[in-house]
Each structure stands twice: as structure tokens, then as C-alpha cells.
Amino acid sequence: MPEITRRRLITSTAALAAVTSLPMPGWAKGRSLTHAKRGFGEYSGEDIELSIGDHHFSTGGRSGHAFAVNGTVPGPLIRLKEGQDVRLHVTNNLEEDSSIHWHGLLLPFQFDGVPGVSFPGIKPGQRFTYEFPIRQNGTYWWHSHSGLQEQAGHYGPIIIESAEPDPRYDRDYVVLLSEFTPMHPHAIMRKLKVGEHYFQRQMQTANEGEMSGEMRRMWGQMRMNPRDISDVTGSTYTFLINGHGPADNLELEFKPGERVRLRIINGSAMTFFNVRIPGVPMTVIQTDGQDVDEVEIDEFQIGVAETYDVIVTPPDGSHALVAEAMDRSGMGVASLTSHKGHIATPPPLRKIPTLTMTDMGMMDHAAMGHDMGSMEGGMDHSMRDASKLPDDVTVGPGLDMVAPMPMDRMGFPGLGLDTVDHRVLRYTDLKAKRMNPHREVDREMEIHLTGNMERYMWSFDGKKFSAVTDNPIRFGYDERVRVKLVNQTMMSHPIHLHGHFFEMVNGADHMHQPLKHTMVVQPGSTATFDLTANEPGDWAFHCHLLYHMHAGMMQVVTVRPFPEGAGA
Template sequence: MKDFKADTKANRILKILPFLFLMFSVQGFSQDHSMHQEKKADSKNDEVGTISFGGKTVRYDLYVKDTLVNFSGKSARAIATNGKLQAPTLYFKEGDTAEIYLHNQLKENTGLHWHGVILPNEMDGVPYLTTKEVKPGETHLYKFSISQNGTYWCHSHEGTQEQIGMNGILVFQKREDQPDKKFDADIPVLLGEWTDENPKQIMRKLHMDQGNYWAVKKGTVQSYSEAVKVGHFGTKLLNEWKRMEAMDVSDVYYNNFLINGAVSSDYKNLKAGDKVHLRVANGGSSSYFWLNYGGGKITVIGNDGNEVEPVEVDHLIVGVSETYDIVLTIPENKSFEFRSTSEDRQGHASLWLGNGDKIEAPTLPKLMLFEGMKMMNGMMEMSGDMKPMTMTMGNQMMDMNEVMYPEIPESQRMATMKHMNEMMGMKDKSSNVKMDHGEMTMDSNTEMDHSKIDMDVDMTVDHSMHNMGTSDMKTIKRLNYNMLKSPFKTILPDDNVKELNFTLEGNMRNYLWTLDNKTVAESDKILIKKGQVLRITMYNNSMMRHPMHLHGHDFRLVNSQGEYSPLKNVVDMAPMETNTIEFAANQDGDWFFHCHILYHMMAGMGKVFTYENSAPNSQISDKESSYSKFLSTNRMISTTAMLDVASNKLHFENMTMFGARWMNVNEFHSNYKFDHYEGSVKVGRFVGKYQWAMPYVGFRTNKTHDMAKTWFGQNVMPENQNVAIAGIRYILPFLITADANVDHNGKVRLELGREGIPISPRIRGSFAVNSDKEFDFGLKYILQKWVSVSTNYDSEFGFGAGLTFMY
């Protein structure tokens, strides 16, 4: 490892100086990183000869326009930059001035955000917040000085454009007097995913809890029949008793996973002994990726553009929007696979390095989802909160998904479950476990084994021979944040500190993701003063990972390295983790802090930091109006509809979500003569952070031949067939919806029902019963995302069968 470290005293001083400037609130960073590049910009986008202070002015022209791609036999819309699915890699040297002209040839607004780059506020590229939108036909200039070196990336912050190809890698080389480490190859690696589906429709379906068909496609339904087959019927019952959905680690179904816009690529001009520098950026919109290599170890030398002391691992997970600089060695004259596997293990993309026989990277088998469900049951309270822990877990100390990894021996998976139980006080409540700057300590009363808690080492089966039955074992080391160490001290002053605490929360039902149960549209800006140190402690009270990204600043992630804690701009918040970040307030203007999973951000998971007494932003002429437009992008209006055309009746339902809290629910069912029908309209607001309850008002209309009495002795048909109603809907255990309402004549009605009971991967059950003594039972077989075959028995209309259409 020693050959990757700086080897001169002068170089050490150069590394320390920029962070000293940061501590004294100098705008911008100028940190030293151990990076290198040999590839130059192509002739079209080569450097312009204008000299600026400390470097050249380097110009690029980026032309974005609509195109079509075909990865699965179906053409789908994408955004091409200079004719390709992703933008060309942009190269600069520290000290250069970047001049990047964005030419918008789309039919919609666009823009670019320079992820992790320290630059003036008006160049940050968030429409309506920091930078004006780039309208169709316009050309916009982004101009800023390069005060960093390392690997960064850029992407659109406009709508869902990032999902369909509008991103690319940025390479910032060191200054001429600080030469980069020489490698035999330097390869930008942009990780990504591809879906043939319109990403706006993805967001709509997530918002409306309409991802059933994705689960079918992914094989992640976790139905009752599947639970019985693998001996987890009780696990499934408890899961639904606690009002939880099925277990998964990714929300979206993707057709393909990509590296540099392709499923597989070859780099053949490499030989035995060559050292290859990969500049990896996770440009996916919602996918985490596991990285491993068929040629042996991976050496990590940088993270989020910042240099770290080299560390050797066997594999690592890259959070959404994180970057890693890694070094691989070609061990012999063969072709070795560098593989990026989606966290949900639905697929992978490959780089083949070298020439000759192909040596594959280890295959990661499908997750054991019911084991994850069992773990989730143990971690979750009936209230929806996580169970309190007797220790603080942070810095990726424990991968709770480990219980789902088939490649890990059962003994270790059970040990992980045991440790989770102990940390939640379910076994040894006398233990006193705490974290001190990322280091775990316990008193002498605890029964926990330190060696088993050390998550730097992961005992797994060696799959390099692809024999799942092998008993050969080897120690496999995976990266976690506690292993990242800055080569220079990053400690910040302890005076003038502003401390903040955020709890990350949400639910999948209405796709609500918040900080402290507030979306960015529901939150005030957080006022900060230049010269302060911001210390933010975050706790993830949800079962999803959240890669939290801060614009315009690097922060230090407090870990076990103490004064040498690493600098980052993204922190992966795993479920139940607590992490602390610190940064010097040395900028101006408004800066976005948000979850970098695109759909979590669009659902509202973020905050805005605003500097007190900021200078006017030349890009934002009407700050108040622009900010309102920015907030409106986090107030989605989504709708879903269902039409059941059966031989006995017509049944229609429509639901519309207005932002995070408000919902309109419309229902209507009738015979084909339309002389026997009932319909209702309800408008309500969800209350509580898990949105179990929704008080509402509305009206109901009906026409019936039945003059029977209700359970409460009232007439089924009111005097007035059109009545105003008020009531409340509430989610009971087993995900049953209870509805209690009263009309303006005083008639009370109680309803119980549930849709979408997962009987098998494609069969869904439903039932409904009410105090008017009406009931309905149904089954659906999912044919494809829009259509199901259905059958039902209705107490009013009898037996019927037909088709159900979904939107």
C-alpha cells in the first residue's frame, strides 16, 4: 500500500493547507487527492488557450436532445448528450476555470448540477433554487474555478431527466506541481440502470402504491403461498399483523444495469501486472451497487472526490451518487471481470479488463427475502417505529441485509440476527453499548463478543468457482465507512458550533419520505451564519437506505478515525443507523440537502440551508417566486384508477394524491341497467407520520331496491339518496382498511376491506363488508401491468367474472 501514499513532506503540507483555509471560512476547497488521468479531451472539446489565474480556461459544449435507445427489444426515450446516452467525461486541472455551455435542444427545461463541486451558489444547477432553468432552445453558461482534484460527476436536477441518461463524469486532475500517481490505465466508470418505463410513471406508481407488477417481474412478491413453501407462514402473518409491506431493498424494477451506458464493455489493451485506476460514480437514480473483481482485491484510494489512505477490500457497496477511486491489478494475461451488481441482485453490468480467457467476478445469488422479513418483524414496533437500541450504530458497522445473503454461512447470518436482537435489548438488557466518534465500547457486564461485531470482515463462501455447494471458505473483507481515513487532519473548531438533529422517516404506502416528518415543502429554510460549524446528527428510522447529499460543501463524516475522519459529500444512512457529519459554513446563498434516491427526493426528503445576509443571486431575479416553484416540484399530484368489467357488475375506483398528505378517493359500482348503484367521493388528509389515519368529508349517492335494516337498525336507503358524509379511514393490522362515517341524516356506516392480498405471486385476493350487510369477495390473476383476469361474488349482484384494468 505504501506506494500510493504521498512521499514528501511538502506534499503533506499542501494537503493540510486547504483544510486550514476551510476552518477559517474561506470560500471553496482546494484539497489534495491521490488521483491521475492520462486521457485528454477529444478534439471537439479540447482546451481553449485563454490563461486564467492558476490555470487555463477550459471550454466544453454540451448539446442535449431527445433520442431513442433499445436495450430490451423495445425503443424508449432517452436524453443524449453530444449524441451519447451519457455526457462525455469532462477533464480539468485544479486551478483551471471551467466554461461549460449547455445547449438545450429538448422540448422541456433542463439544467446541470455539478455534484460535489465547490462553486459559487448561482452555478450549482438546481432550477429555481440556485440557477435559472435552461429553457428549450436556450444556451446556458456554467463558469466556475476548479479548486479540487479527484472524481466527481454531473447530472440534471430537472424532473426525472437523470433517470434517462442526463449525467456524466468529471475528472479534476492535480496541479502541474503536484503530479498524480501514474497508472497504466485510467477509466471513468459511470454506474447506472435503465428502465423502459417513463420515469414520471414510475414516480406516479410509487406515490400511489401501484408497484405490484414490478414485484412480479422481480420475483419479490413474498406471497402467502411462497411463505408456506419455504416455512415462513408465521413470518408473513406477523409481517402483515404489523402493517408492513413485503421486504425489498429497491423500489423500482429495471430492465438493465449499465456501466458507461452499456451492459458490458471490453478494455483489452492491458497486460499482466498493469495497475488500473477506475473512477467510479454511481449515477443510478435509485440503485445501490456491489462492486467486485474477478482478478482479486480492490484498493480504495478515494471517496466522493477526496483522497483516503489506501485500503484493500474484496468488495464494496456504492451508495446512490457516491464516487470511489479504486485501483485494480491485472494478475495475468487474461480478461478479468469488474462487476457492478444491483443491491437487490436483479442484474449486473461488466467491464472486462485485459485480453484472453475470461475470468468472471463472483456471482451474488438472489436474496432470501423472507429472512429479511423475519429480521424486519423483530426490528419494528406496532407503531411503525424502529425498536429502541441499546447502542448507537453508525458508519455501516452492521449490514442488516446480511441475513438475506445466501453466500454467507447460516451460522454468521444467525449471529447477525442475534447481535441485532441484543442491540435492541431483546436479550441482555444489562449491557451498556455506545458509540464514541464511531468506535463501539461496552462495559464488562455485556455478553457480546467484540470480534463478532467487527464488521470490517465478512465471512462468506468463495463463489469464484461458481459452485454453490462448495464447503471452501475464505475471509472476505468488505468496505465500511470506519475504514476510510483522511491522509490529513480534518478536525474543525469546537466553538461557534450549530448542532442539528434529523430523523429520517417515511412509508412505502403513500411514498412519503421526510426529515422529522416534514417534506422540504413543509419545512422552513434552516438559517446558518458564515463562520459557523454545522454539526448534524441523523438517525434513520426507516427500513430503506438514504444517501444524504449536501450541495456546495464537503463535510467530515465522524468515524473511528477521529481527527482523520474522511471528507465526503454523500453519507449512506442504512436502516437504524445514526451518523454525524460536520462542515464549515463558508459559502453564500441557498443550498439543497437531500436524499439522492431520485424518487425519495421528489417525494420531499430534503432541507434547504440558507446563509444569513447572502448577496443577491444573479440567476434568481424573483427569489420568492422562484422558491415557490422549487417547492412545487416536491408537491406531486398523482392518480391511479381501476375499472372492473365483470359479468355481474361494473366497478370503478379512482384515487388522487395531492402532495404528501391529501387524498381524494372516488368509488362507483352498478348493474348494467344503472337502476341499482352506489357511489361516493371522499377528500381527506392523512395524519400521523405513518399515515394510518385519514379523516375525510364527502358525499354518497345510491339507488337500491333493498329496504333492509343495517346492523344498527337503521334503514339502508336514507330519505335523501344524495347525502353528505364525514368519517375516518384507518389502517388496521393485516393491512385492513376500516372506514367509519356518518351522513347528514345521522345514518352510521362501518366498512372493512382489503385489496391485493398476495395469495401467490400473481393471484391477489380482496374482500369488503359493511354494516349495511353487504359483502364482496374477489380474486384477480395478474396478466400484465395493466390487466388482470378477475372473479367475484357480491351480495347485491351475485357471482361474476371479467377483466380488471389498472392505471
Template sequence: MRNNTIILFALLLLTSSAIKAQKVVRYDLYVRDTIVNFTGKEKRAIAVNGQIPMPTLTFTEGDIAEINVYNELKEGTSLHWHGLYLPNKEDGVPYLTQMPIKPGTEHVYRFPIVQSGTHWYHSHSGLQEQMGMYGSLILKKKVDDLTFRKGIDDLPQVPVILSEWTDYKPENVHRMLHNASDWFAIKKGTTQSYAEAIKEGHFKTKLTNEWKRMLAMDVSDVYYDKFLINGKTESQLSQFKAGDKVRLRISNGGASSYFWLTYGGGKITVVANDGNDVVPVEVDRLIIGVSETYDVIVTVPDKDTSYAFLATPEDRTKSTSIYIGEGEKKAADLLPKLKYFEGMKMMNNMMNMDGTMDDMGMSMSMQKMDMNTVMYPELSASPKMEMDGKMDHSKMNMKSEEIDHSRMEHSMAGMKSDKMDMKDAKMDHAKMDHSKMDMSSKKSKMVTLNYGMLKSPTKTTLPKEVAVRELRFELTGNMNRYVWSMDNKVLSESDKILIKKGEVVRITLYNNSMMRHPMHLHGHDFRVLNGKGDYAPLKNVLDIMPMETDVIEFEANADGDWFFHCHILYHMMAGMNRVFSYEKSAPNPLLPNKEKAYKKLQAESNALHFMAENDFATNGNDGQAMLQNARWSFGTEWRLGYHDEHGYESETHIGRYIGRNQWFMPFIGFDARYRKLDHGEVEENLFGQSSTKDKRLQVSLGFNYTLPLLVVAQAEVYHDGNVRFQVMREDIPLTKRLRMAFMVNTDREYMGGLKYIVGKNMGITTHYDSDMGVGFGLNLNY
């Protein structure tokens, strides 16, 4: 008995010592409204402890993090610890792992630090991340850690967080995206109008693009006023001298911007990704996806010179730099503007008339083939491929000192687009004809990082004796209506995905949209199956490019509900997300009504978006208002004349979009009209039916269908048996700012008009209406 008491006492002492040995690191974070001025205009933002970005939080593996959040906003908030392994209730997703932190209250996040690496943290409430709620999160290794790498982990380290700023309210940005506003393209100079197409010799390209019911080509969604590194457009690290090596811990805290990273002082050595070590790989440049992190090492080559580490957004509208070293500044080469019509032509050849991507026989994965490369002028001298279904090596000039097959970016730049027939181009490397590839250009030596080049320094294999759950998701989207989904379902249309603790979950992702998507899994790292076998790299964000198919897998070793979503903020809020839920999870004390909370989460990513416009013209007023979400549309339009012979009319439609491309929308309609006709005047429609233009109050059934050239056909039958068929289009881009519209129907009504876009919410118009005549006016829209 006495021996048992001694053993028990010893165990208690050891446990007590272990608990005391864990260092509690506490931060107090005060979330407040603030005013910023990045562009010469004062705008509302959200600051934490009075700063944007939020304070850098630093811990060492083995610490206990205790973070006290004081919400001094007038709205709820939250903080998510991106990339961290932690208890589910600490993950910081409102309505999934906790309720929002209410205004005027305090919330404590407390969790052990069980990993190392470069991470970041941000609000997961609404669109607050876009307004300044993002910051670096650095988890250091212990010096005696077995994975500690001399010459890497002991270098001087600088946290770097990339972001962007817009003077527009994020809610307004989201609404404009859903309403297909051209304003961002106008601001970026990427409108791709017919006049610009003719000037560039791409009229046929533009016509084909619209024939296949596609809008203009773009690589990013939003126009941003500024791009920032650590909250500034430009800064300098003057403490470093010639010969110094610097480790930059880079996080992309942008809401929707990818960044190209280049260095004016030479090569970049990548040593970690998403907080996980990789075997060092030397590159000329890399693109960092939204929410990804990279650790890179750069060297200061010469004294009296500071070298730009340049971050350029994917759309190349602006850039931001941090200069490393002291003395005269040496800039990195700026990336030239994209060749959008070349990208449009490529997409035309890849897109079928039914809106699906053409199966080119490719097995693209791991970013090895960037389909946007045709738009990169700096690579225009890289390998040229004749897309005739085969390649002949006989005429290739492949100098061994210039080509490294393991690192070569499989570029499609320089394609002879007029000779491309993607339907016949089967990219089977065994049959490729290399006869017209010229690889002697110096440009071919440029090495761009892709996932196939990443390798873990340690084995990452998962248990082989456990069950494997196979899942497949197709990433789908509708750029015309800005709906983003998985398997053509938004979160509000899907249930949680049940998984079992102890199994391996293997996910195949296929991107069948024309945008990149950085897919992020909360609370877990996953293996990226990139051909490195047992040494496959670990990540928590997978940037998957158009037409790629990638496979990831993770061990289900946690508990609770975990978010899986596209980390482009506006894609996530438009529905591209899912929830993995562990079976038989313990109750979450922070969610008193779990089912009700989940319904709120679902509703948040399928909100209704409002738009309205009115044309104040000399011959009357006409306009429309609309509420829409992923599936439903509630719209009304009106025409109000100034005289009795013009009268008034209004049409209201309640419809639901059907199908993957949402070209088809059946609706219920309500039609009210009044016009004073001359005594005895009778009008008939093209079907010989009597018109009811003088006085109409009717219910109808009908549908809209989007035809080639983005023309909307509308068929409608009224309760009195009258039938109407109509075709129309409102937004034909003639020039950068000039838009044309037309309408004609079987009631013998027709309209043609022009609008010149003056500003975000204003245009100058002229139109002719068969009922109301010629008018000139001012268009105001919201």
C-alpha cells in the first residue's frame, strides 16, 4: 500500500512539473473600428490594437496560447487560426465551431502549440478580413528539435504578410460581382470590348467568346486601389548587409489576390510551404495562392544596394515591394500586362457549346501546366508547340545547361493560336511532335515553382492498415452570375460530410471552372500526391488551376466539424464550401443549438443580393430592381411615360435558375399596363391575338433562356391565353465604356439604346422605344 502511495505521489509530481514547464503565452487583442487613408480618401476599416495588419503573434512549439479578444465593434466578430492543429471549439468559425463574439464582450481562445511554421490568422466573420483583420502567426521550433535545420531555421527571419485594399465597402464589392458590373474591368483596363478586339486583330476571338456564352476573360475578380506588404506599399529592411541571407516568412492575407513573387537580387530558395518544411528548391519566381504561406531565403548580393522583393498581383495592375539591404534601391523587373485576347482565344478552343471544358486528353495536375501562360508576354519566347497531336524531337534545340526537365514550367506560351484546334490536340507526351519547339531561348531558363517540385524532408505516409474513404469534388462556377459551388451545389444545398476518426480520407479535386481556387482544410494538413511517394509534401491549402485534377489525403485524427472551402473570400461567401463532420463527436459547449447555428452558416453563403437602376430620360423613366441568390431571382422592371398615350407598364418575375450553367430560368410573372389608345384603335401581336396594352393586369408563366451571343430569349403565356416571345440583350460592349442594348418581341415592341459608363453608379444614355419614342437621359444604378 505504501509503495502504491509513493508511486502515485511521484506521478503527481511529474504531471505537475510537466504542466508548469509549458509556458503560457498571452496576447490581448482589442478589435475596433478605425479610419484609414491608403488612397487619399478616409475610409472605415477594422484595426486590432490600433494597427493593420493585426499584431504578429509569436509562439514556440510546446507553448500554451492564450488569446483574449475584446470585441469593441458594433457587430459580431471571430478569429480563425489558419493552418493550426487545435481543439475544434478553438477554430474560430462562427456558427460552426463557436457563436460570433458579441459586441462589447470578451472571448478567450486557449490551445496548445503542437507544431511549428509560418501561419496567419484572420476574421472568419462576414467580409471583415477584407477590412483589415489579418495578421502573421509565427510558430518557432525549439532549438533542440530533431527537425531543426542549421543554415535555415537559425537565419534572421522577417514575417511578411501580403494584402490588398479597396476603398469600396466589401459588401458592395460582393454585390457588384453578383450583378456582373463592368466597373472593375474598366478600372483595370481589361474590358475586352469589340473595339479593343478589332484593334488587337481579335474580332473573331471576341465573337466566338460571346457565341459560347462567355463573358470577358479575367484572372481576378476585384479591382484594388492598393496592394500592401506588412500594411505598406513599400518598405525597407536596411539592417541587412552584403552576403546576408534572410528568411522571409510570407503569408498571403489577401481576400482574393494571388501574388507573383520575384527578387531583384537573384534566385529565391523555397524552404517551407503552409508551415511545413520542404527540401530546399531554387526558383526564379513563384505564385502564392490566396491564404498560402511560403518560407523563402534570399541573399543580399552586393553592398551599398538594397534589392526589391516584389509582389505583383496576378492581374498585374499594380505591385508592392520590400527592399532588402542598405543603399541604392534596385528594383525587380516589373511584370508586363497580360495579353487577354490570347487567353480568350485559348479558352474559346477549350470550351464546348454546352459550357463544359473540352477533354483535351490531358492529365494536368500540380500546377505543371499553367493555362494562363499564353497571356504572359515575358514568356513569349518560351517553347512553342504545334498542336497537331504529335511532337517530333528532331528539330528541338535542347541544351542540357538550359533545360531542367524536373523544373521546366510546361508553358503553353507562344502557341500559334490560329493553328490550334484543342479538340484535336491530345496532349499525350508519347505522341508529341517537338519539331517546332525552340528551347534555346534564354527565357526557357526561367524556373517557376510548381507543386510537383515540393518534397518533404521526412516521410509523410499515412497508416496503411486503416480504411480509406474516397471522395471526389468537382469545382464548379458561373461567372455570369458569380455563383461558386462544389458539384454544382452551394453550402446551403448540401449536408455535412460524415467521416470517421481513424480513417484516411482521400479527395480527388477537379477544377471545371475558369478560375483558380485555393482550397483550404481547417484543422488538418493533407498530403499532396505529387509523385514524391513517401515524401509527398504536407499542405493545408491547395491552389488548383483550371482543368486540373489533383489528389490529396489526410488522416482523420480530430473531432468536431471542420470547414473545407475556397479561400477567395468572395468565392467562399458565394457558396464554394463544405463541412467535414466527425461521427460521434463530443458536444461543443460553445454551440448550444448546433443545428440552428449550421443553418445560419448555410444562409450566410447564399445571401440575397440587390441591384437597381433607373434611366431618367426625356421621354420617360424606365428601370429595374432585382434580388437574387444562387438559385432564385425576384425582379421587376418598369416604364413610366410622361403622357397618357405613353402610360405605364411593369413586369415582375419570380424565377429559379435551373441547370449547371443557369442559362434556363422558369418563372411566374405579373404584368400591369395602361396606355390611352385612340378610340377604336386595336393592336394585334404577331400571332394575331388582340393586344391588351391599353389595360392589362395579368398573371403569366414563362421562362428565360440564354442563347449564344448572350442574348436572352423569353417565352411567356398569360392567363388570358395570349403568348409573347422576346429576345433582348443589355450589355453589348462596343468600347471600353460604351454599351449597346436591344429588345424585340412578338407584341410588335422594340427598343435600341446606348449607354456610356461615366462612373461606378452613373451613365449617359440614349434610346429609341417603339411606344415612347426617342429619349436622352441619365442612368443611375446601384
């Protein structure tokens, strides 16, 4: 009998789906569906029941199909306590496989919830029990890792209370950012494959005066647009806070003088958000569930799948809590108010940001006043010079750009926030509150983030996930590895490693490098982390932009002792 490898399992499943006439789900046949509630309930204890089902969802002027858990979008808040054991019983009432991944939680890999990597998935009608001890505290979230279900409502928040009381705040709110679209997720994927600009309504035209004629010709020569910032935009998305669109007038109440902890989770499929409360400073106390030294700011950018906890002490009145999409195509809004029924007026959308040569991985000669005319002709070649790549990067149709001079941009606050006149969080501001054990690095490695935006192909090292699943990234148990990520594309990628926290190499001393599970790598740049691979098993490693992951920007990390003499 031939060996059943992970590659064979995945490709066989894909082939079966391609040739089999699968039954059309009930919701697609026009069957009447229950309306999912906006917002979420709360569950706690050692045994928690979760049920995944087809529902209808609406907010503002948009309505459509959703995958709801326990009848709500987002699904329920799961509140746990550090040191307890939990059993999460998940029933799949869909007509397709499903799953739940516990994002950021430290657990045995077989309960991590990634079909094809750590377990088979949950079949229609099946009930699966996740069982593991709670080894941490902080703000996390959960979501489907099956197909594109996460886009359609299959996600929710997790709060793990510390074993010791936290005296820093008087009131506590989850602020879960996401999107809703009535368009089916697979229809979105098809449209992106046909034309990556499909959802763009803000592309820069040839007559706009912000760019010289030389620069316009250069961008055109490279078949790129300086406003190609977000693949999917407010043209089809309604941006949500706790399942509520801007028209729903969500209120978060407080009493004057209270210290309010906001646990901000980016549970979106594709959207980076710029978060602010105009006139109210925020003090960052945690990121990705891990405590950091306090930093007072006025705004921060949160990548997909990141979390930030902030404390605010708002004055009496109503204040707009704003999550503005990075491409300024819309915003999520709630009112932080001491007067029930008083709705704060949000600020207008700001000017659309524009990509620069720095986002191509080049020095911005125009910003330095250099003549651009002499660079024409050579620029296109420079952006596609594959000789700059290591031998282990596959060069082919899936790799359409090479950043000529990628630099570390840990100090960059995020597109559109580098020119504002107030305090904006940067990765370089973050320091771990507790000291990390100091260890020298055993080895170093590079991973290249690669893609072809025009064909909507995404990968690591030029290899799509389906082509490399029998050749994972291998770490020895307890090995200390410095991983340098090199972004060869003009898009920001939030890179997530399952089952571990890594230390961002952000300029902090070795003992206070901040711990993260998800890190944004800016366009045309590098970002580095130190990992102590001390959680054995097979773990997913991927871009958390859902359609990038679905198109191939994913790998498997295997942590186990290496065979005798095999090395790394």
C-alpha cells in the first residue's frame, strides 16, 4: 500500500472535489435561514458547547449568507482562566467540513484545528472535542481554518483571565474588528484571480498631479498602481465592530473617571485598520496577549490577526472609537459614551495613502529630489532581477517582483500613518514587560514572501503550499532560530506562526524583545524574529490575509528532534 503523505492527502481531496458533483448547500437553494444576531454571548467553564450553522446576516444595507456559531456573528466570547482545563465541544451543522483554530493559544498540536496539518477537520454532522490546559492569559480569538468560512462570520473572541487579579482597569470591553460582505467568499477569490484591481474604486489616474510624468510612466511600465493597497475594499465590505456596522450605532458605556480596558482584536479576513479615539489618548499594555511596557499613543495600525490591549480614561461625553480601513475606503465605528443613547460623530475618512518607491524595496529617489528620468528602462529590470534571490527560491510565474534593496522597516507605523502629526505606535516602541530567557541563536534562516499580484498568486520562497507540504520548515525541538522574512511584494503581509510565540527583533535588548504570534512585514522590506521552537508537532505558518493564504502563502513548520545525522 503506498505511503499516505500530506501532499497526497491534500491533492487527492482537491481532485475529488474537482470531479465530483457536490450537493448544493441548502442556503444556496434559497432555503429559509434563521437570522444571526449581531454581536456575541459569553461562555465560560470547563465544558463549552459550540454549534456551527448556516444563517442569514444583515447590517446597514447589506445582507446575505453567514456561517454563525451559536447563532451569532461574531461567534461567542469564550472566557477562560489561566490554569484551568477546558473541553470545547464543536458540532458542525453545515453541509461541508469545518474546524476551529484557537489563535494564539499554547496547546497540543492535535487540537490546534488546522485540517490537513494537525487534524482531519470536522465532517458535516460530526461533533469534535478540543481538550487542553490553559497555560497563559490575555486577549486572543478563534476562527475557522476550513476554506474561506472565516470571511462569512465563523470567528469569535477569547479572553483568558490572569491567575492574579489585574488592578490596572475598572471596566473591560472586547473590540472585535471584522468585515461583512454579501458576496460569497469564493466569488471574491474568482474576481481577484481575474483582476486584482476588481474591488478598487480609488486607483490613481494619469492626470492626478501628485506624481510626476516620469513616475507615472515608471509605475505603468511595471504594471503596478501606487494605490493598490488592499485587495478587497469598502466597495463590497461593511466594516464591523463586534458584529455591528456603522449604521447600527454600537455603544460602549463607561462612567467618567473609569479606566477602561479595550481588548482590540483584528478578526477580519483582509483589512488592516487604523484605530483611534480622537481626543482620547490610549496606553498600550499588551499585544498578542503578551504584556509590554506601557506606551501612550493616539493611534495605531493593527494588522489582520493581531491584538492590542489599551487602557483609556475618557472624559465625560461621547467619543468615536474609529477603525479606519488602511486604504481609507470605510471604517468601523462605535461610541464610547458616558450618556446612554448619545452617539458620537466620527471624523471623516482621511486622504487615500499612496505607495512609494520605498514600498518597492528601493530608495525613494523622488523624495530625495533625484531626477527620475535617468532611471526609466532600468527600473523594470531591477524590479525583476531574480539573480538577487537565493538558490532555494523558486523563480516562475508566481514570482513577479524582486525588491532590489529591502530594508528593515520595524520603525514604520503603517501606510498612511507616517505623516500624521500625533503619536502613532511603531513596533520599535514595544518592549516585553517581563524578561525573556537569554539564549544565543543556534542558526539563521531566510524566508521570502513572494507573489504575482497580476495573477493573484502568493507563496513562500516562490512555492505554493500545495506544492511543498512534504517538505516543511524543520526546527529541532528547543532549537533557537533567527528567522528573517524578506517581503518581495508591494503589499503588507501579517505572518502568523501557530503554536508558538516568537520574539520580534525590533531594537529592544535581547531580554526585552516583545513576544508576538503575528507580525506585519511591510512592503519591500525585511522583518526578523527569534524563535525558540519548544512546542513539538506540526504547525501552520502563513500569511493571515485570508485570500493570500488560500492562494498559497502558507507552509508547515515541523518541530521535533532531527533524525541522527540529518541536521536541519
